[in-house]
Amino acid sequence: MNAPRPVPVSPVSVTAHAVLHSADFLHAQLRATRRDRVVLHAGVQINGAPHLGTNVMQTAAFQLAAAARERFGVEPGLRFGALDNSPCETRACPDTGSLYERSFRHALGESRVRELVRLYYGALFDELSAATGVPYEVETYTHQQSRVAFREEFLASLGMMDTLRWILAPSTGMVPVSFPCPRCGWSQKYGEDTELLSADAGEARFAAVCLDHGKYLVDVTPDTDTYIGLTTLHRNLVKERVAAREGDALPVIVKGADWAPGCRLLDEAFLCYPGAVPPPRLFTPVVLSDSGAKLSKTLLREGTADLSAETEPWMLDATAWTGTMAEYAHTLLGLGALMLSEPRHFERGYTTREVARLIAQGFGPAAGPA
Ligand SMILES: [Zn+2]
Numbered sequence: 001m002n003a004p005r006p007v008p009v010s011p012v013s014v015t016a017h018a019v020l021h022s023a024d025f026l027h028a029q030l031r032a033t034r035r036d037r038v039v040l041h042a043g044v045q046i047n048g049a050p051h052l053g054t055n056v057m058q059t060a061a062f063q064l065a066a067a068a069r070e071r072f073g074v075e076p077g078l079r080f081g082a083l084d085n086s087p088c089e090t091r092a093c094p095d096t097g098s099l100y101e102r103s104f105r106h107a108l109g110e111s112r113v114r115e116l117v118r119l120y121y122g123a124l125f126d127e128l129s130a131a132t133g134v135p136y137e138v139e140t141y142t143h144q145q146s147r148v149a150f151r152e153e154f155l156a157s158l159g160m161m162d163t164l165r166w167i168l169a170p171s172t173g174m175v176p177v178s179f180p181c182p183r184c185g186w187s188q189k190y191g192e193d194t195e196l197l198s199a200d201a202g203e204a205r206f207a208a209v210c211l212d213h214g215k216y217l218v219d220v221t222p223d224t225d226t227y228i229g230l231t232t233l234h235r236n237l238v239k240e241r242v243a244a245r246e247g248d249a250l251p252v253i254v255k256g257a258d259w260a261p262g263c264r265l266l267d268e269a270f271l272c273y274p275g276a277v278p279p280p281r282l283f284t285p286v287v288l289s290d291s292g293a294k295l296s297k298t299l300l301r302e303g304t305a306d307l308s309a310e311t312e313p314w315m316l317d318a319t320a321w322t323g324t325m326a327e328y329a330h331t332l333l334g335l336g337a338l339m340l341s342e343p344r345h346f347e348r349g350y351t352t353r354e355v356a357r358l359i360a361q362g363f364g365p366a367a368g369p370a
Helices: 022-033 052-072 104-108 110-132 141-146 148-159 161-168 232-244 257-270 297-302 325-340 352-360
Strands: 037-045 075-083 087-092 099-103 136-140 195-200 203-210 214-220 250-256 281-284
Touching: 022 052, 022 250, 022 281, 037 052, 037 110, 037 232, 052 075, 052 110, 052 250, 052 281, 052 325, 075 110, 075 141, 087 104, 099 104, 104 110, 110 136, 110 325, 136 141, 141 148, 141 232, 148 161, 148 195, 148 203, 148 214, 148 232, 161 232, 161 257, 232 250, 232 257, 250 257, 257 281, 325 352
Parallel strands: 037 075, 037 250, 075 136, 250 281
Antiparallel strands: 087 099, 195 203, 203 214
16 A cells, blocks of 8 residues: 655645745845834735635745744734725626626725624634734725825826836737716726826826716816726736835735736836845745636536536535634645645645545644644
């Protein structure tokens, strides 16, 4: 009989011998900027219950923050951005086929969004925070975009758009902006009828069209409360520019490894700003179906995710976990500790089948205490 295979088996990584712990990716900037605080930035989706991939990224964020404290003596914090700008409902114009959508924020309102964040993440984050000693906060996109710094960076990005458009949208050069109708909160998904009328460093004026209420004008200044809807890459660029100018902490961006190609573009966009240095990035392992596609809410909803028999319902929908929240957090921390035990285990993906195997083997000797 064959001996059980050690867990996990990972190939030698590109960073072998250069990176001893995955938190070391922020070491150079920490030294260069002499900061004694770091804030890790990560995202939370509220458009449905999180799947395992999302929770693995978030757990790793807590553990990487704790590792930064241990390895560099810095005070860590964790800031989650809740994407309440995700589309909640969609309609098509019967004449043109143009798509309109209403975000969770506009469809459900602020207090219902807060409830969703608490429902999907509150208890888990409290457990992870208690276990790692890393404090966290959650801020909605709605709140982020309302800040003066966000508006200033948005206006600055408009001023540089002739350059940025071919980085943020290399194929088309189209970087649409959308503004919800002030009367109903619906906005055109691809902003094809949104027009920039004028812009300078302190103000921009747009015209947009609502399916029900026709044309409306929108003014953006650092002080207006106009809601700003941006494409994914543009939004992340502005958010990272805001994080870079905030306070005395070094901002560190934590994302699933599927974000690496997009972050390549964000780095290039960042370098267009005179003297700007892109923030350090930490990429976390993605959780994959059997075909190698990452778990995705869309594929799960469509039934096109290729899932092995070992895939547990809670891996697809965390609310299906039947144990206590403390047990769930313990399982995630065990997985995270195993993945972080060597960079080669962190710089790879895991199928749900492999996750089930690792859990069944009690994470193996490499995991250590959670
Ligand atoms: Zn309207």
